[in-house]
Amino acid sequence: MGDPEDRDALEAEILAGMASELDEGEEVVTDDDVEDDEETSSVDDLGLPMPVLAVTDALELLTRGELSVVGRLWASTNNAMLCLATLPGAGGGGGPLEAACIYKPVMGERPLGDFPDATLSRREVAAFAVSRASGWDIVPPTVLREGPFGEGMVQLWIRADPEVDPVRMVVDEDPCLRPIAVFDAAVNNTDRKAGHLIPVPGGHVYGVDHGVTFSPVPKLRTVLWGWRGQRFGHEEVDVLRSLRLGLDGPLGDELRRLLDPIEVAATCRRIDRLLSTGSFPQPDPRRPALPWPPV
Numbered sequence: 001m002g003d004p005e006d007r008d009a010l011e012a013e014i015l016a017g018m019a020s021e022l023d024e025g026e027e028v029v030t031d032d033d034v035e036d037d038e039e040t041s042s043v044d045d046l047g048l049p050m051p052v053l054a055v056t057d058a059l060e061l062l063t064r065g066e067l068s069v070v071g072r073l074w075a076s077t078n079n080a081m082l083c084l085a086t087l088p089g090a091g092g093g094g095g096p097l098e099a100a101c102i103y104k105p106v107m108g109e110r111p112l113g114d115f116p117d118a119t120l121s122r123r124e125v126a127a128f129a130v131s132r133a134s135g136w137d138i139v140p141p142t143v144l145r146e147g148p149f150g151e152g153m154v155q156l157w158i159r160a161d162p163e164v165d166p167v168r169m170v171v172d173e174d175p176c177l178r179p180i181a182v183f184d185a186a187v188n189n190t191d192r193k194a195g196h197l198i199p200v201p202g203g204h205v206y207g208v209d210h211g212v213t214f215s216p217v218p219k220l221r222t223v224l225w226g227w228r229g230q231r232f233g234h235e236e237v238d239v240l241r242s243l244r245l246g247l248d249g250p251l252g253d254e255l256r257r258l259l260d261p262i263e264v265a266a267t268c269r270r271i272d273r274l275l276s277t278g279s280f281p282q283p284d285p286r287r288p289a290l291p292w293p294p295v
Contacts, residue, residue: 043100046070046082048084048100049099049100050157051099053156055141057097058099058140058156059141061097061156062085062142062145063143065085065086065097066087067085067103068083068086069103070100078120079104079105079108079109080104081102081104081149082103082157083101083102083103083154084098085100085101099156099157101155101157102155102157103152103154104121104124104154104211105148105149106118107150108152109121109211112212115212119259120153120212121144121211122144122153123214124153124155124209124210124211125142126187126214126255126258126259127187127210128140128142128155128210129251129254129258130183130186130187130255133243133246134183135239136179136183137206138179138183138207139155139207139208140156140157140158140198140206141155141156142154142155155208158208159200161199161201164199166194166197169194169197169199170223170226173226173227176203176205177205178236180205180207180224181222181224181226181227182240182274184207184220185220185270185280185281186243186267186274187214188215188218188219188270189212189213189222190215190219190221190291191291192291195295214259214266214267215266216262218270219287220281220284221287221288222289222290222291227280228282229279229280229282232274232278237278240274241275244268244275
């Protein structure tokens with residue numbers, strides 16, 4: 001997307017998408033809202049604790065903490081719920097450790113024609129496993145567990161930096177997004193929207209919503225095409241090599257507990273191809289290159 005005309009076209013398409021769908025993380029329907037004809041509330045206005053936690057502490061909280069449903073994210077197609085996770089005695093001074101989180105129960109997943117039913121939550125957890133193995137910490141801490149509505153994915157809520165515009169980051173090809181573009185190519189992300197990028201203070205950028213990843217069919221759909229065809233940097237190659245090695249070991253074992261073995265084998269082949277070419281992939285002219293809407 002280095003050409004100014006390409007960048008202008010991408011920005012226009014992203015902005016058009018913003019008019020048709022808001023980021024599902026922005027507004028939530030609570031019990032009080034239901035009584036008022038389901039008017040929505042901003043998540044930030046709810047006053048929920050959103051601490052910055054070490055990954056191990058976050059995973060402990062998400063795995064063992066009690067989940068209390070606060071409300072449903074109104075734009076979610078898979079009945080994602082905003083929850084409060086509480087773990088007694090794990091906070092400072094012996095008090096409870098609490099944090100906002102997202103819970104996506106398997107029973108709420110919308111059937112898709114190109115992904116097996118009841119697998120989206122497991123794909124979210126698998127994406128976290130790859131992210132953690134990469135060392136880039138792209139995906140917030142995520143676990144698979146029982147919740148108020150059965151098994152589902154639970155992910156730590158990340159408060160975005162309101163001063164940073166992810167659409168502008170995409171259009172400007174911000175280098176902070178390069179690792180996410182590599183990660184998406186590795187996990188075959190079919191839905192990388194600008195609204196799924198969560199910049200936080202300090203410059204780090206998280207990525208969320210990875211329920212449609214790891215398809216054995218190559219169909220990368222992303223707004224992060226700015227580096228297409230460019231050579232990987234040394235760190236990017238090292239991370240891909242590390243992931244490929246891990247797929248023959250503990251990472252592969254972890255993914256096989258979450259995904260079909262065919263999907264894990266396809267991930268191995270996909271990373272092999274990325275290492276063989278040594279460069280960011282190009283869009284497939286036979287398939288849509290951008291998700292819709294792109295925000």
